[in-house]
Amino acid sequence: MERARYGSFELTDAVRPSYDMQIVPRQGFKHDEYTDPDSTNRIPVILASASRERLFDVFVDLVSSLGDVVNVVLETSHHGDTGEHQDYIREHIDMPVLTSLLYEFEDILMNDGCTGIAVVNPKRKQEIQFDEHKLLICYGSPQEIYERILIKHDVYPDNEMRFITEGEHVHSSSDRYIGIFDSFQYRLGIDRCFHDDNHFET
Numbered sequence: 001m002e003r004a005r006y007g008s009f010e011l012t013d014a015v016r017p018s019y020d021m022q023i024v025p026r027q028g029f030k031h032d033e034y035t036d037p038d039s040t041n042r043i044p045v046i047l048a049s050a051s052r053e054r055l056f057d058v059f060v061d062l063v064s065s066l067g068d069v070v071n072v073v074l075e076t077s078h079h080g081d082t083g084e085h086q087d088y089i090r091e092h093i094d095m096p097v098l099t100s101l102l103y104e105f106e107d108i109l110m111n112d113g114c115t116g117i118a119v120v121n122p123k124r125k126q127e128i129q130f131d132e133h134k135l136l137i138c139y140g141s142p143q144e145i146y147e148r149i150l151i152k153h154d155v156y157p158d159n160e161m162r163f164i165t166e167g168e169h170v171h172s173s174s175d176r177y178i179g180i181f182d183s184f185q186y187r188l189g190i191d192r193c194f195h196d197d198n199h200f201e202t
Contacts, residue, residue, distance in 0.1 A: 003016070004016075004052070006024055006025050006026065007026070008027075008051065009025050009026050009027050009051045010051050010052040010053065011025055011052060011134070012052050012055065012110045012111050012134050013110075013111035013113075013172055014110070014111050014112055014113035014132065014133070014134050014171065014172055014173075015113050015132070015133050015134060015164060015169055015170065015171055015172065016169060016170050016172070017164055017167060017168070017169050018167060018168035018169060018170070020168070022166075022167030022168055023162050023163065023164050023166055023167035023169075025049065025164055026049065026158075026161070027049055027050055027051050027154070027155055027156075028048070028049060028155060028156055028157065028158030028161045029046050029047060029048035029049070029136075029147075029150050029155055029156070029157055029158065029161065030046070030047055030157065030158060030159055030161045031044065031045070031046055031047075031143070031157075032044075032045040032046070032047055033045060034139060043125070043139050043140060044139075044140070044141055044143055045137060045138065045139055046136075046137070046138040046143055046146050046147070046150070047135060047136075047137055047161070047163060048135065048136040048137075048138070048150055048155055049135055049136070049155075049161070049163055049164075050136065050150075050153065050155050052110075054153050054154070054155075055110065055134060055136075056106055056109070056110055057153060058136060058149065058150065058153045058155060059102075059109075059128070059130050059136060060099060060102060060103075061149045061152070061153070062128045062136065062138060062146060062149050062150075063095075063098070063099070063102070063119045063128050064095065064099065065145050065146070065149060066095075066119055066120075066121040066124070066126055066128065067095070067121045067124065068094065068095050069092055069093065069094055069095065070092075070093060070095060070098065070119050070120060070121050071089060071090065071091045071092065071093070071119070071120045071121075071122060072089070072090045072093055072098060072117065072118070072119055072120070072188060072190075073087050073088070073089050073117065073118040073119075073120065074087070074088045074089075074090070074115075074116075074117055074181075074184065074185055074188060074190060075087050075088075075115065075116035075117060075118065075131075075132070076088075076114055076115055076116075076181055077114045077132065078114045078115075078173065078177070078178050078181060088185055088188075088190040089190065090188045090189055090190045093188070093189075098119070101184070101187055101188060104187070105180065105183075105184045105187075107180070108177050108180045108181060108184060109130060110134065111172075111177075112132075112172075112173050112174075112177040112180075112181070113132055113133075113170075113171030113172045113173050114132060114171060114173040114177065114181075115132065115173075115177065115181055116129065116130060116131040116132045117129070117130050118130075124140060125139075125140045125141075126138075126139060126140035126141075127139040127140060132171060133163070133164055133165050133169070133171075135163055135164070135165065
């Protein structure tokens with residue numbers, strides 16, 4: 001868990017690859033596709049990995065592209081014994097308010113391996129997810145907007161990319177982050193758990 005740097009790429013404190021290095025972390029993005037299990041609609045996806053020093057700025061820029069008012073889904077596996085997630089939703093939050101809160105809670109978003117967040121514009125059917133592995137997952141079209149932001153931050157397309165989720169890996173968290181998560185949830189004005197995996201329909 002002590003090793004964070006792999007060449008020019010640095011991980012956050014949230015996750016580490018296995019000792020046998022099945023996946024060597026690196027920076028880049030590639031295209032993929034998500035099939036909605038209910039409607040069978042195919043949604044274009046960009047999967048991206050960025051080094052620690054630029055990761056949060058990339059995330060904020062991607063989120064800012066979603067519009068003036070968005071929904072937020074705060075994700076946690078803190079309270080699950082077998083890794084199951086709980087999702088908490090805040091609908092209709094103004095982007096300047098959200099951006100301020102993202103910076104206020106940057107530490108937990110970057111370094112807690114049991115916390116993730118998704119920001120959704122359901123009208124556009126667009127979503128930016130910053131998951132527990134600290135990968136960036138961009139759903140919806142037009143993907144050119146996402147690509148421009150990633151490339152601006154020196155995150156370039158790489159069709160041979162393999163992500164830390166494709167091999168054995170370890171998540172890192174602490175009791176301190178449980179309290180910070182609760183504060184984040186409160187500051188977002190979230191008071192209920194949300195169980196639907198289809199964030200576009202929120």
